[in-house]
């Protein structure tokens with residue numbers, strides 16, 4: 089089963105390809121309400137309505153041969169397998185918002201997987217990009233904003249090995265704390 093973190097990385101790559109300067113990733117884990125909501129939003133160039141209609145068309149989504157890629161359809165499938173919903177909203181020139189809402193306890197719900205790796209995979213190769221990451225688990229939350237980190241770093245690059253190593257520990261500790269030893 090493919091990790092949801094890999095889908096998130098894929099979807100964020102779309103944002104970067106669409107020249108976004110800001111990507112917002114929000115994860116909301118609410119086992120009590122049997123809900124896992126994942127949202128990736130950007131301020132990139134957006135998707136023209138005719139293309140958006142194809143992307144969200146279930147016929148196109150379930151097709152195995154198509155000339156456009158499979159990033160969005162595969163994420164949509166992961167949501168559908170977990171009795172979830174998948175939605176893409178986009179305004180050309182403004183940005184795009186991809187939302188997947190999955191049933192938390194569904195047997196076919198993929199694990200979140202390596203979120204630290206996904207976040208570093210977005211942040212490190214894209215030093216110009218601002219990433220805002222919000223992760224809720226029950227009542228607790230973990231927040232990461234690279235804009236703030238970069239202004240603290242000043243002229244030191246966010247991709248500097250020592251910064252990356254610090255970031256990895258910071259994210260890992262934040263997520264560990266979020267789950268509170270669970």
Ligand SMILES: Nc1ncnc2c1ncn2[C@@H]1O[C@H](COP(=O)(O)OP(=O)(O)O)[C@@H](O)[C@H]1O
Nearest residue numbers: 102103106132134135156157158159160161184
């Ligand atoms: N965040 C986005 N902003 C602008 N266009 C997007 C975005 N996400 C997807 N698209 C458009 O939808 C197409 C299909 O995306 P996807 O299914 O991930 O396949 P691929 O990225 O391999 O083309 C992209 O090629 C792009 O044209």
Ligand SMILES: [Mg+2]
Nearest residue numbers: 098102157159
């Ligand atoms: Mg893609």
